[in-house]
Amino acid sequence: MFGRIREAWDRSRTARRSAAAKNGQAAGGSRSHNLFEAAAYVAACVDDDRDRIDEAVGRVSPEALSFGVNELACRAVIALARERDEPPRDVARALLGLPGT
Numbered sequence: 523m524f525g526r527i528r529e530a531w532d533r534s535r536t537a538r539r540s541a542a543a544k545n546g547q548a549a550g551g552s553r554s555h556n557l558f559e560a561a562a563y564v565a566a567c568v569d570d571d572r573d574r575i576d577e578a579v580g581r582v583s584p585e586a587l588s589f590g591v592n593e594l595a596c597r598a599v600i601a602l603a604r605e606r607d608e609p610p611r612d613v614a615r616a617l618l619g620l621p622g623t
Contacts (some may be wrong), residue, residue: 556582560590
């Protein structure tokens, strides 16, 4: 299941990069901005700081923020899986409180 999700994600990422290149944008330009805003948004949510949450939300579109939060979550799960020496799938399930497979 995760393999299919990863394949779909890779196809989607390739399509977005192609569209950005056609529009004259750098392939990674808005991506790093989205990750910065997503990190600011997640940190504000953890601190329950409504002003910072609103500020982060106001800087980018909801779609870009969603993409950034998703990318940040993927990177966090991968980093935690490496730290724990466990498969990312097991780490993600544990974080969500789901039973192991």
